[in-house]
Amino acid sequence: MKKFITTTAGNKVADNQNSLTAGARGPLLMQDYQLLEKLAHQNRERVPERVVHAKGSGAYGELIITHDISKYTKAKVLQKGENTRVLIRFSTVAGERGAADAERDVRGFAMKFYTKEGNWDLVGNNTPVFFVRDAYKFPDFIHTQKRHPYSNLRSNTAAWDFWSLSPESIHQVTILMSDRGIPKSYRHMHGFGSHTYSLINSKNERFWVKFHFKTMQGIQNLTNKEAEAIIAKDRESNQRDLFESIKKGDFPKWKFQIQIMSEEEAKKCEFNPFDLTKVWSHREYPLIDIGEMVLNENPKNYFNEVEQASFSPSNVVPGISFSPDKMLQARIFSYADAHRYRVGTHYETLPVNRPIVDVNTYHMDGSMNYEIKEPTNAYYEPNSFGGYVEDKSVFEAPLEVSGYADRYDHRDGNDDFLQAKALFDIMNSKQKEQLFNNIAESMHEVPREIVDRQIALFDKVDPLYAKGVKKALGI
Secondary structure (H helix, E strand, C coil): CCCCCECCCCCECCCCCCCEEECCCCCECCCCHHHHHHHHHHCCCCCCCCCCCCCEEEEEEEEEECCCCCCCCCCHHHCCCCEEEEEEEEEECCCCCCCCCCCCCCEEEEEEEEEECEEEEEEEECCCCCCCCCHHHHHHHHHHHCECCCCCCECHHHHHHHHHCCHHHHHHHHHHCCHHHCECCHHHCCEECCCCEEEECCCCCEEEEEEEEEECCCCCECCHHHHHHHHHHCCCHHHHHHHHHHHCCCCCEEEEEEEEEEHHHHHHCCCCCCCCCCCCCCCCCCCEEEEEEEEEECCCCHHHHHHCCCCCCCCCCCCEECCCCHHHHHHHHHHHHHHHHHCCCCHHHCCCCCCCCCCCCCCCCCCCCCCCCCCCCCCCCCCCCCCCCCCHHHCCCCCCCCCCEEECCCCCCCCCCHHHHHHHHCCCHHHHHHHHHHHHHHCCCCCHHHHHHHHHHHHHHCHHHHHHHHHHHCC
């Protein structure tokens, strides 16, 4: 007899695969209480470390804008000549705080820019895509990366079971299992905003944008054997490298670039340009140089400045905004909610999170509320006592949405293999061989049924992909 998924209130769930959106490409709806419940619950699953990205390293630096992109954005932080202080936190995704740095995993690349208009947080990874495109599946995916509730061990079976049942993951899986799956250090990897965001100029015109940070140290990676040798002697290899490099004055740098797509181009795009499992062609949407980012200062206290650092895509400034990307829209809620739980209600009043501009809110009470303000009658809005008021000048251009609210199947008519094939095709024979062997090692003791299902997905990318994995597995 089947047992059906329900909410915590016992209501049956009709669709556990697709978020409720306004149109197939449209934004999420706040009425999707099932999505909100999943995300809110996940944020409270563990105490007190981060649910994901628990193991991390941080440093301060500067973002220097050297090119004029004012035709795309009015954001002061992105105007030519601007120099903005930044805090970056690098991390692994799946491991706990005690995990080794040199593990095969996606790397977090979270940036907090202390701008003249408030904090701008860009919370990305070292890959331009991700395993899922709908946040409804994010808690399920993360469960496969954490420990089995019975054995308390990491489970390759769970990971490959989920991936083999989620064809949209194959692009990211190919990157993760490739030679770039274990960066040598945080200095030797690229960073990406990953999501599609929007830029808005002084005419209130919107442009879709992808953010890129290209390492100027060059890409360097580790093989499984090299990583194992490092982990045997040093579980903090990336933390040590970053801290010591900055301490001796060898400051790491990244070239800051963007891709731009107009609203009209997005409507004509062959794929959904707001899909986090897809990249934009560099030929059709070439990289545009903006400036440079450098890290030149180590934190004085790790807990205060790195462990309590709280990043959220909800932190934007005028001229930078969101898109209908389903994963981004959910993260706008989920990240800030996680910080209120993990760090405290007033987490953004901590020195590392506090913006360099005045903060004027009507928030009251709650944990960590240590500020003692002058007595006032203006503790609500609107009021007649000279309180904080709205600023109509920061209104954004309206975003056109259309379609019926429904749980659209995000896999329907979506080619999840074309871009993975393009990535596979540019690998040389040595890189492909490493890819096959890495996958084979990761599939150790995974049930044959799951292995065969995943190989069938590799075959849809390229028969040579499937053949190479089968050879490495000896089947």
